[in-house]
Amino acid sequence: MKGNEQKRRIRMILEYMGTRYAGWQWQDNAVTIQQVVEEALGKITSLKSRITASGRTDAGVHALNQPAHADVETRMSDEEIMKAMNAVLPDDISVKEIKTVPEDWSARFSAKEKTYRYTILNRVRPSVFEHGRVWHIKKTLEIDAMRKAASLLVGEHDFTSFRSSGCAAKNPVRRLTTLDIDRDDDTIRLTFTANGFLKQMVRNIVGTLVEAGRGKIAPDDVSTILGKRDRTEAGPCAPPYGLCLVDVVYDNN
Incomplete structure (x- = not known):
């Protein structure tokens, strides 16, 4: 672990227009919400897991509040991660909130x-x-x-x-x-x-x-x-x- 970086689980609330995307889940030959969000988070933290959403929306489906969780290693605060992600995400995807949660919290199963x-x-x-x-x-x-x-x-x-x-x-x-x-x-x-x-x-x-x-x-x-x-x-x-x-x-x- 570098410097003061700490591994922790974060919960994020996402908002997105699904029009341009082939749904939430990663696909080999299409751009998805999960892919874009993971790439953004990976640019600013050491991403230790795939991002898991509360559910996998289909192609073209939108979300006003989509909870998701990920395990990251970073010294950044929750607020700093949110601001940094929104700076690199496209206009049709936004992070509304990020909060550190217990390691056993699951956006899907909880x-x-x-x-x-x-x-x-x-x-x-x-x-x-x-x-x-x-x-x-x-x-x-x-x-x-x-x-x-x-x-x-x-x-x-x-x-x-x-x-x-x-x-x-x-x-x-x-x-x-x-x-x-x-x-x-x-x-x-x-x-x-x-x-x-x-x-x-x-x-x-x-x-x-x-x-x-x-x-x-x-x-x-x-x-x-x-x-x-x-x-x-x-x-x-x-x-x-x-x-x-x-x-x-x-x-x-």
């Missing part, structure tokens, strides 16, 4: 609850400024039908019908505590809170609720879809760019 928000722009005309951040749907959606369908998904269920074929989770049961749908003029926001999410679960649910809003399925059909435990019974997967990781809760949040 998480108790996550909140995602999906945004739909529901009008004929697209928005230049919201491009890449919303799903633009021209035909007016029936919000009451979407809300009724959504209410049937709240609670603890086997969400096999709403997970992608590539989902590796051994247990498909999740507890969805909140699924709120709010409309503000032309903008529809769907907010999901659960003890965890399966791969593409939120986007598959959104795609199914939009089918209810379009009148293609009855709201009550969602219960049948849930019970079938078959991905082909549910609606299409909504585009990634309307999805944002909003918050992650820990025991001592």
